[in-house]
Amino acid sequence: MYPSVTRWKTTPAALLRTTALSLLAVVAAVGVGAGPARAADGNVAWTVRTASNSYGEARSSYSYNVNPGGAVEDAMVVANRGPAPLTLSVYAADGFTTDAGQLDLLTKDKKSVAIGAWVKANASSVVIQPGKTAQVPFKVSIPDNATPGDYVGGILTALTQPDQAEGINVDRRLGIRIKLRVGGELKPNLAIEDLHVKYAGTANPFSKGDATVTFKVHNVGNAALSGQQTMTVSGPFGLLKVRAEDIAALPELLPGESWDMTVPVHGVAPTISLATTATLTPLLTDASGSTTPLKPVEVTAHGWALPWTLALALVVLIAALVGAYLYRRRNQAQRKAREDARVRDAVEQALRGPEPQAS
Structure with a gap:
């Protein structure tokens, strides 16, 4: 289970309606203890918890082992702690690990391919009166061709409210983690x-x-x-x-x-x-x-x-050795050129023969 967090993101649709930024506030609550999960934001007036049934009582999250083609049915309990009736949307989403190393759930506008696609609540929304609770049944249906292994996601309740003071729409989410292991050969690696x-x-x-x-x-x-x-x-x-x-x-x-x-x-x-x-x-x-x-x-x-000082010393040493080598080669080439010129002059002198003596 993971503590409640609040996330914000820009919603492009609202930018078309108003010059103010439209933000999506996400309270992805998957509480730490076995009690009801509560959002960190005091404006969220409801809580969620697992239902007590044959799968257990006071569970901190949902965990299932199901074979491909199988299905399980369970429920989430939602409580309205506020003074006014609440109409909450209900849906499931795939999970992922954030850059902070925490579990988060895809927003509703993102496509889910596993938990978010396999978990269906009996209704897409629920109405709860002040001080009352409602049980939200849902079913997990595993496709026949599902790949064996672990899947993590969650079932969520969400409420969208306008914030007149800030000129934004706020969408708050509160949900519970679902961990599913699809039967078959497990290959952890x-x-x-x-x-x-x-x-x-x-x-x-x-x-x-x-x-x-x-x-x-x-x-x-x-x-x-x-x-x-x-x-x-x-x-x-x-x-x-x-x-x-x-x-x-x-x-x-x-x-x-x-x-x-x-x-x-x-x-x-x-x-x-x-x-x-x-x-x-x-x-x-x-x-x-x-x-x-x-x-x-x-x-x-x-x-x-x-070490950079040793590296610098090596560079200087190598440069000195290369310079000395090139200087030596240059001197050798110059000495050879002078010797070649001396020999050439001597040969030419010999070919011309001795100069005639004056009579």
Whole structure:
């Protein structure tokens, strides 16, 4: 479950109606606890929670295991905490991992191809009187040709209201996460891609510097996975190895998603050549919440660790050697030219013979 967040985006249709920006406020609430999910915005006057039934009581979210062609039926409970009747639209949407590593749900204008397409509420809207609750049944229908693996999305309630003071339309959403595992062969797999290491030394060629390791974690399997990571940087033959500390946590990635990582490694010796090794242990979480570590993935890449002062000295030395070599070649060429001219003059003198003596 994820805490309530508010997101805003421009809606082009409103720009045609008014000169003010039209914003879409999204309260994608999938509450932390088992109680009802509440929006962070005090203007949202309703809450949502899972219904108590054969799937469980006081669930924090929905979780199903269904084979292709199968279906399940469940319900969401919506409560009106405000003083006026509420008419809320109800729909489902696919989930995705944001740049902040949190689950978010597609807005209604974006096309969903999985959870958002397979989950249908019994009605597209619900009317709730003040202080009352309403149960919203929905059905999850899995296509016969659905690919086995994990899918994440959510079922949402939404209310669009005009904000006269700001001249905008505000669309607030409140929903609950749905995690679905379609039956079939599960192939959990994370890959490390585009591993690179860069070194930044100091003015002292013998002082330690910092390395920056960048890479991409790609979920190339069909299961939602998080992971534990370790990172080492060493010199030739594994000498002077340094382990990275405080590596940022990898969020749970849905199948097909990727995550860019940047890991600083401090105290790296300038050993000319560096080897960085990234080790990633995928973590698979089942429906009960139990986490299982999988076979680690390990990738090694190489880079240079040449202090800039030493590099400058080497450049100067190489330039001096090249200059000396070229100067020597030039002198040799000049001496050879002078010698060739002397020999040529001598040959010409010999061919002309001795000059006649005066009588």
